Amino acid sequence: MLHIQSVTKRFDGLTAVDSLDFEVHEGDIYGFLGPNGAGKTTTLRMIMGILEPDDGEITFSGNPIRNLPVNIFGYLPEERGLYQKQKLLETIVYFGVLKGLNEPEAKSRAIKWIERFDLSDYSYKKMQELSKGNQQKVQLILTLLHEPKLVVLDEPFTGLDPVNQLLLKNIIKEKQAEGVTFLFSTHQMEQVERLCTNICLINKGRIVLEGELTKIRRDFRSEVVTVQFDGVLPKIGIEDFLENPSVGESTVEGVLRNGTREFIKWLNQSVEIHNFSMRPPTLEEIFIETVGEKS
């Protein structure tokens, strides 16, 4: 559906996005991850047609995005702002009209969304009177008002309290059921694990990991080991067995380097093991390890 094909973008000799390739399928909730400065926002801006790629092409259902009407897309930028001196309802209607809605339609939809986000008291207030979180809700309304087919959300959860994070998650799932496709970037890995089926992790403009989330976790070569013990663990030697070990009073956790057998043997020399458990790594651990390794 949304197909990013060997897209490259350079700024003043610096390659921000380097021959990026991935595809988002219809009805997907696709997580787009990467450390700061990895090229996420640049990629999302290119998808929205705000920036032109230097090389490669972005298509939606086979059509180049620049040929498509603007109302197909909804975009919540990371750097978000609103007209501070304008009234809430007027602003929403204006953006709806820019996305091709007629004014009465935009207004009736705006009122419904304002109610849903519990902002009715502010309809005729100036934007500057709203809290940051409430302004972000207005941004979300602007993104969804014209019922886009593809919604691009750049860090949608930051700035929302847990109640509103849940509200957003519910809206995303509800819209997904209606066939809307979501592509969002975030640093909050637990949100990705709860929402996304597919992810793409980029670093320095290149793809590091891409595909189905469960498969990525399963295929990740190492597993995370947690050991509970009694006794004193030697300070030296543990790093031969674990990557990035975090050692506590009576626990130690880390990514296993080699076999379990040798590690248990080494542990038994100095401590008494109470519990030894292994699990696939979390997305956060995969993120930290992959990105840390490459940089």
Place this chain on the structure above:
Amino acid sequence: MSQILSIMKWEFLNRMKSKVFIITMILFPILIIAMSIIPSLLIMQDGMEVYRVGIVDETKSINDILMQKLSTEYNLENGESKFIPFVFDFVKDAKISTAKNEIDGFIVLPDSIILGKDAEYYATSLSNFKILDELRRAVNHSVIEVRVQQENLEIEVVNKLTKWVGLNTFEISESGEASEGDELVSFFIPFATMFLLFMSIFVNGQLLLRSVMEERTSRVIEVILSSVTPRQLMIGKILGLGALGLVQLLVYLAIGFGALYFRGMGQAIEIEHAFWMILFFFLGYFFYAAIFGTMGTLFDSEQEAQQSTSIITIIVVIPMMMSSYFITNPGSMVTKVMSFFPPFTPFMIPLRFGTGIIELWEAVLAAVLLGLSVWGMMILAGKIFRVTLLMYGKRITLPEIIRWIKT
């Protein structure tokens, strides 16, 4: 297209809805008219203040006549004498008196004044040119009277022979009709024409700059650019604020024409000038909109933007500062040549219409030249702002701008 219209409407209505905007729009020309008329009325009016003037007469033959003239011929509104003369024997005494503020100033009549030497006047302030004029007249009349006496002539005969002839002024319009001219009006109209254009172009140009800058600094621009292209955004903004400027200009013209009509100078109004003013408003506004709109994409703070717009303002103030020369020399080569320089054209051609000294072909040629410059400026602006709209917090250098223009 409908998106351009929506942006236009948004920019236009948001400002028209503001009470501050409407109040300043109406108050502004009223203030200008008041400012230009009140001082001249005040100066022409005789003050209520008595002026104490010392006389040091080295000839000892003039002071009687001068004292008499000063104390009888110049009166305040209440009928009292305006000048109170004091006679001094020596300059140094008069100086001390002036320093002590016992007198406001003193006249020195040197020995050879009858033979043609100039008189001198010393005072703590020389700024009231009306007082100086009156003193000059009184001294002259007194000296002439003494000279006439010495030649044994009759002063009445001399006065009759040298009676001053006035010069009444008439202005001939293009249709050949002569009307009683008013120097104030024939100076005021070209100047006001230029000033109104300056205001309506600059106020709206600055609004455009601020509007673009606000959308960038508040990051609203990101959402807007996911709906419209940079070109559509700029066209919508420029047209919306241009419409606003047109409303302003029409209000100014209505108030200006109303004021002229009210003062019984309705004959000074020529409707076709309004047409040229509106045409040059649009051309000039588009020319400066390309500059201001682009500047709005280059700066992140009001302060930086202010500094760089002041450079443009200085350039545009040049024709404003030279306006009295243009008005008094409307047919000079300097006036003609400068009026074809595109940054000056929108202010100077309407000014020249105000003076009445302009050929139709000149106005048409100037409009075409300015139109071509607008086209060029818009292309340049387009090349720059499509790059800079989304650049935040990065100082943009001149070489970068030149590179974007070249690509």
